[in-house]
Amino acid sequence: MSILVMKFGGTSVANLDRIHRAAKRVAREVARGHEVIVIVSAMAGETNKLVGWVQETAPLYDARxxxxxxxxxxxxxxxxxxxxxxxxxxxxxxxxxxxxxxxTTSAHGHARIEAIPTDNILRKFREGMKVAVVAGFQGISPEGRITTLGRGGSDTTAVAFAAAFDAVRCDIYTDVDGVYTTDPRICEKARKLDRIAFEEMLELASLGAKVLQTRSVELAMRYKVKLRVLSSLAEEEHEGTLVCDEEDIMESKAVAGIAFSRDEAKLTLTSVADRPGIAAAIFGPLAEAGVNVDMIVQNISEDGRTDMTFSCPTDQVLRARKAIEESRARGDYSFADLVEDQGVAKVSVVGIGMRSHAGVAAQMFRALAAENINIKVITTSEIKISVLIDRKYMELAVQALHDAFGLDRAA
Amino acid sequence: MSILVMKFGGTSVANLDRIHRAAKRVAREVARGHEVIVIVSAMAGETNKLVGWVQETAPLYDARxxxxxxxxxxxxxxxxxxxxxxxxxxxxxxxxxxxxxxxTTSAHGHARIEAIPTDNILRKFREGMKVAVVAGFQGISPEGRITTLGRGGSDTTAVAFAAAFDAVRCDIYTDVDGVYTTDPRICEKARKLDRIAFEEMLELASLGAKVLQTRSVELAMRYKVKLRVLSSLAEEEHEGTLVCDEEDIMESKAVAGIAFSRDEAKLTLTSVADRPGIAAAIFGPLAEAGVNVDMIVQNISEDGRTDMTFSCPTDQVLRARKAIEESRARGDYSFADLVEDQGVAKVSVVGIGMRSHAGVAAQMFRALAAENINIKVITTSEIKISVLIDRKYMELAVQALHDAFGLDRAA
Structure with a gap:
């Protein structure tokens, strides 16, 4: 049996005509000899309508x-x-x-898939069924209640099915024809990638690229699921982008892509005591308050006191401020000022090539300096460098970096 | 435990505001000490939208x-x-x-409820839950597929739950405030009934009154479920109409109500052989072809040949004609002509009082004669008399009969 998983997102099944077109793509794969598991999202707009109804009915709704x-x-x-x-x-x-x-787990609204028994569907395949169409985004809890996996959860459903059924590939049909070096709406030189490594895709997804849900890439990486991103709207058959193991990639540029996140805020606590445990004292309560702290930098100490800077999404600033004031009131720590800057954006370059190419950071900083863009915070990992800059320079920075790393040309 | 079943139809939950109003009615019953099982329909229009999508996607759809x-x-x-x-x-x-x-059974699209295990919901009631909200119209087949009970199936769901949970009453909330002597849109003197017997309601429902689904009345009668029909739109609390056992009804008029059915057709096979088995030869193939034959009359025989007349819904005439021609071609029977009259309507008077009141039929025929309305076919049962008349006289006939039997006055 040669099982292929095909996933169609909301825009790919937005109306009956689109569903018909998606069905033709499925038929093509059946004709090639595959048994196909199709994972579908809701028709575009439907989930938003339902969420609206729930929120209007009960602002503090029961997640079940x-x-x-x-x-x-x-x-x-x-x-x-x-x-x-x-x-x-x-x-x-x-x-x-x-x-x-x-x-799934019982974490309603953001449940995790725990198991997918295959016997039921495999038996139908053996009886001659060619396509199993599965509703994405959902599961059932140990208590027998319906769960959902959270927004974008259908990608995760697709990859989990591909892993469970040992599928030859998992094709994610969406409204773009693959993964790009960066968002073409920001940078017209953006180029579609033929291949990208799991690790790179994971960084890009968590750094703001919206093409795949982070969790689905994690799963694909762990279970070695060959993941392909392609467009359901294109008339011609095309290859899209294959997300695969590092070893399967020939081109080896230092940087594979550039991600960005527009709605970032930078908060600085000035003059906090530079003592062991201070970071835990500050960031523990923030995590408990549900603030997703991203970048953290600590200045050098002067007279035993230091400045602590971190970033978080702009819509969590209020929550962060409240948590910090409560910590101060409890006497957890003291500080002189809380300085907020809600006008920043994060730009990141990602590439497994960084491991072997030295000087990527220096090259990045030079490119930004040449455009007179000031860097406010820097963080790095093995395969990415992120900087926080003024939001107004975001597009310019992305374009400059795209040029500097030669992303408009194939390797 | 004092369990009450409340059912809200599509117009009673047509939007969030209506759902809110329905919830208030439920809250009132909870405050009175009931545990409530609420059966809900789809929001008005939703099911039609979904049915439209299915029919457009696959004209010969898989009922599952x-x-x-x-x-x-x-x-x-x-x-x-x-x-x-x-x-x-x-x-x-x-x-x-x-x-x-x-x-339910596996008869998709018109499944029958076979069992409703109560332990699950009763346990929750014992744990302090006050309201179980159940999606009406649906069930699960022995094969684990979702089934539906057919249009109006939520009424049946409600009565079946009331029977299974031995509920004190089953309240059907709809867009009218009860069961009327006849349709107020046809006869302005129509009067709401405080009570009506199961048998009468059953006849009225199957003869064209749309207030309750026939199957739900059957079930209520068999399991002695006290059934109440009332309006979810009325501002004031009201009693609606109680559908109950004959013994619980005080007023005992000969006629309780008048039903009508507009889209009837009359077909006559002239000069068929008057021999044993001729009716079976004619009506067997019609039943197999899915024609709902309603009234049947056979003229007196002349020279061993007779005329056979029957009625069916107008939209089944084509199918009936085809089945009859096929029978003739096979040599099942012969006839001279097939005469079709698609311009007829059926008017019926219904009442358990007929059993004890003599002369109801004569009174009916006199009232119609007084209006110069010609009767084309007559059928009777123990508690109803139906006549087929020209469609153009239907409203007039209903009004005349309503007057003749004094239905505008309480008994």
């Missing part, structure tokens, strides 16, 4: 009911896709999450 | 996928209703058909 309501959009698409395939003469049927069953 | 798609509307309402109740401080949760599980 939220999941029961919002999972229904995928069920509709799954049934319609199965019907369309049957009309084309292809034996197909739909599965809702609980029918597989996709077993 | 049809059910998987069309059942989703009720799930959305169930979740929203549970959320609304929680917001009002009432412990509530939603159940989809498969979670109860509502066990």
């Amino acid at each position: 009911e939220y999941d029961a309501v919002t999972s229904s959009g995928e069920n509709v698409t799954a049934g319609l896709m199965a019907l369309r395939l049957q009309e084309m003469g292809i034996p197909a049927r739909s599965w809702q999450g609980w029918q597989v069953p996709v077993q | 996928e049809y059910d998987a798609v069309t059942s989703s509307g009720e799930n959305v309402t169930a979740g929203l209703m549970a959320l609304r109740l929680q917001e009002m401080g009432i412990p509530a949760r939603s159940w989809q058909g498969w979670q109860v599980p509502v066990q």
Whole structure:
């Protein structure tokens, strides 16, 4: 059996015509001899409509009911896709999450898949069924309630099915024709990549690239699922971008892509005591308050006191400030001032080539300096360098770095 | 435990505001000390939208996928209703058909409920839950697929739950404030009934009154479920109409109500052989072709040949003609002519009082004669008399009969 997983996102099944076009792509793969597991999202707009209804009905909603309501959009698409395939003469049927069953944790709204029993679907394949259409984004908790995996969860469903069924590949159909060196809306020289390494994709996804959900890339990396990103809107058949093992990549540039995140804020606590445990005292309460602290830098100490700077999404600044004031009131630590800068953006260069190419950081800083862009915070990891800069320079920085690392040309 | 079942139809949950109003009615019953099982339909229009999508996707659809798609509307309402109740401080949760599980036959699109295990919901009631919100119209087949009960199936869900949980009453909230002597749109003197017997309601429902689904009345009668029909739109609390045992009804008029059915057709086979087995030869193939033959009359025989007349819905005439021509071609029977009259309507008077009041038929025929309305076909049962008349006289006939039997006055 040669099982292929194909996932169609919301824009790829936005209406009956799009569902028909997606079904034709599935038919093509069936004709090539694959058994296909199709993972579908809700028709574009449906989930937002349902979420709106839930929020209007109950601002402080019960996440279990939220999941029961919002999972229904995928069920509709799954049934319609199965019907369309049957009309084309292809034996197909739909599965809702609980029918597989996709077993998840009880963390409603952001559950994790724990197991996907394969016997049910494999038996149908052996009986001659060619396509199993599965509603993405959803599962069932140990208590028998419906769960959802969170926004973008259908990507994760797709990769988890590919891993469970040992699929030859997992094709993610979306509204772009692959993974780009950066967002073409920001940089017109952006170029589609033929291949990208899991690690790079993971960094790009967590640094702001929206093409794949971070969790799905993690899973694909762990279970060695060959992941392909391609467009459901393109008329011609195309290869898209293959997300794969480092070893399968021929080109070896220092930098593979540039990610950015627009809505960042920088907060600085001035003159905090430079003592062991101070970081824990500051960031423990912030984590408990649900603030996603990203970059952290600590200045050199002067007279036993230092400045502590961190970044977080702009919409969490209020929450961060409240947590910090509460910490001060409790006497956890003292500081002179809390300085907020809500006008910053994060730009990151990512590439496994950095491991072997020296001087990538220096090259990055030079390119930004040449454009007179001031760097406010820097963090690095083995395969990425991120900087915080004034938001107004974000596009300029992305374009300058794209040029500096020659991303408009193939390796 | 004092369990009450409350069912809200599509217009009663048509939008978030209506759901809110319905939730308030539920809260009132909780305050009175009831545990409440709420059965909800899809928001008005949702099921039609889904059915439209299915038909456009696959004109000859797989009924299993049809059910998987069309059942989703009720799930959305169930979740929203549970959320609304929680917001009002009432412990509530939603159940989809498969979670109860509502066990049905595998007859997709028109499944029958076979069992409703109560342990799951009763345990939650014992743990302090006050309201179980159940998605109506749906269940699960022995094969684990989602089934639906057919249009109006939520009424049946409600009565089946009331029977299974031995509920004190089953309140059906709809867009009218009760069962009327006849349709107020046809006859302005129509009067709301305080009570009506199961048998009468059953006849009225099957003869064209749309207020309750026939199957739900059958079930209520068999399991002695006290059924109440009332309006979810009325501002004031009101009693609606109680559908109950004959013995619980004080007033005993000969006629309780008048039903009508507009889209009837009359077909006559002239000069068929009057021999044993001729009726079976004619009506067997019609039944197999899916024609719902309603009234049948056979003229007196002349020279061993007779005329056979029957009625069926107008949209089945084509199918009936085809089946008859095929029978003739096979040599099942011969006839001279097939005469079609698609311009007729059926008017019926219904009342358990007929059993004890003689002369109801004569009174009916006199009233119609006084208006110069010609009767084309007559059928009777123990508690109803139906006549087929020209469609153009239908309203006039209903009004004349309403007057003749004094239905505008309470007994």
